[in-house]
Amino acid sequence: MKVLDQATVTFWSRSANESFARMAAACFAARLDPTLDELNDIKTAVSEAVTNAIVHAYPDALGKVIMRLRLLEGDVVEVLVRDTGVGIADVEKARTPMFTTGNEERSGMGFTIMESFMDSVRVRSAPGKGTAVTMRRRVSSRRDRRR
Amino acid sequence: MPVKTECRERAMRAYLSGEVDHHGAREIMGVLDREIGQALPGSLELDLSGVSFMDSSGIAVVIRAWRRMGELGGTMRLRSVPHQARRVLETAGIHKLMPLE
Numbered sequence: 001m002k003v004l005d006q007a008t009v010t011f012w013s014r015s016a017n018e019s020f021a022r023m024a025a026a027c028f029a030a031r032l033d034p035t036l037d038e039l040n041d042i043k044t045a046v047s048e049a050v051t052n053a054i055v056h057a058y059p060d061a062l063g064k065v066i067m068r069l070r071l072l073e074g075d076v077v078e079v080l081v082r083d084t085g086v087g088i089a090d091v092e093k094a095r096t097p098m099f100t101t102g103n104e105e106r107s108g109m110g111f112t113i114m115e116s117f118m119d120s121v122r123v124r125s126a127p128g129k130g131t132a133v134t135m136r137r138r139v140s141s142r143r144d145r146r147r
Numbered sequence: 148m149p150v151k152t153e154c155r156e157r158a159m160r161a162y163l164s165g166e167v168d169h170h171g172a173r174e175i176m177g178v179l180d181r182e183i184g185q186a187l188p189g190s191l192e193l194d195l196s197g198v199s200f201m202d203s204s205g206i207a208v209v210i211r212a213w214r215r216m217g218e219l220g221g222t223m224r225l226r227s228v229p230h231q232a233r234r235v236l237e238t239a240g241i242h243k244l245m246p247l248e
Contacts, residue, residue, distance in 0.1 A: 015170035022200070040200075040231040047202040051169040105172055107206040109239050116238045 002073040013054045013063045013083070021050040021067055021081075028069040029077045034139040041117040042077060042137055048110040049081040049133045055102055057085025057131060075139045076119075082132040088125040095123065150178040152186075159188035163208075164197030167232075172204035179212050189221045196227035205232060206239045213244055224248065 009024055011017040022043040029042050046067070053065045063085050070078040088094045095115075100108035114121045118135040125131040149171055152161045161179060165171065183191065191212060198205070209225065216223045224246040228236065233247065241247060 015168075018168050018170050019166055019200075037230070040234075043200065044202055044231070044235060047168055047200075051202065051204070055169065104211060105169070105176065105204065105207055107203045107210060107239065109203040109206050113203050113235060113238055117234075 001076060003070050004073060005071040006068065008066060008068045010064055010066050013058045013065050013085075015051075015054055017065070018047055018050050018054065021065075022047050024067065025069055025077075025079055028071075029139065032071070032075050032077065032139040032141065038137070038139050042079070045114045045117045045121075045135055045137070046079055046081070048114050049079070049135065052110050052133070053081055053083040053085065053131070055106065056088075057083035059086065072136070075141045076136055077139060078134065078136045080132060080134045082130065084130040087127040087129050088123070088131055089127050091123050091125050150175050150182075152178070152182045154182075154186040154188055157186070157189040158192070159183070159186055159190065160192045160194060161212075162194045162197060164199075166200040167198055167205040167208060168200065168202050169204045172208050175208050176211055179208070180215070183212065183215050183219070187219060188216075189219070191216050191221065191223045193223065193225050194227050195225060195229060195232055198229055198232050201229075201232035201235050203235065203239070205235060206241065209236065209241055210244075 025046040026043050066082045068080040095111040097112045098108040100106045118137045120136045122134045149165050213223050226248045
């Protein structure tokens with residue numbers, strides 16, 4: 001799919017940046033005039049992907065999290081969340097509902113929510129190198145909604 | 148304060164507000180743990196009307212409180228759940244564990 005526009009933000013793996021990342025993604029997607037539900041779905045999925053990077057990628061240190069936002073042809077928003085942290089040894093297992101290596105504060109539902117709220121979720125990871133999560137969501141255009 | 152609680156005759160009501168994400172969940176859990184531990188309520192009603200955003204961290208908050216109430220032999224329900232939070236909680240099947248209004 002043709003890339004129409006792109007914006008990238010890089011931030012440290014501090015939990016306060018979870019809301020920053022959600023807002024940045026929502027602002028970027030807003031030009032497509034999404035419904036409130038669509039915007040909330042994107043914000044929720046971004047929150048999960050970014051929280052995963054913040055909680056799991058850099059367990060004992062601060063690291064960089066990169067979020068690349070793209071507008072693709074056909075009213076599709078693509079969000080890539082990438083880190084250069086510890087990586088995931090078994091991606092399939094990590095995507096299983098209720099599975100978590102986190103403490104009691106985590107529910108293990110992050111990937112399930114990303115998959116439910118976005119049209120597609122692709123995860124690439126290599127132990128010691130990092131993880132990249134790419135999610136896409138088509139937004140109903142204003143024209144479609146008027147019909 | 149993201150959590151306010153009131154307790155009358157062992158019926159506790161807790162009001163959550165603001166964004167319930169990983170950043171805020173720890174404090175919310177801490178307050179709920181402490182308040183439940185002190186009051187030992189027979190029922191807990193978690194009012195989410197003031198929640199502007201919730202992600203899977205909110206699921207962990209709800210499940211933790213539900214487990215705690217289970218240990219006490221009490222009941223728990225969720226009320227005034229905003230649409231976005233409802234979508235997140237239902238994805239996790241929370242509505243199968245407790246009433247969600």
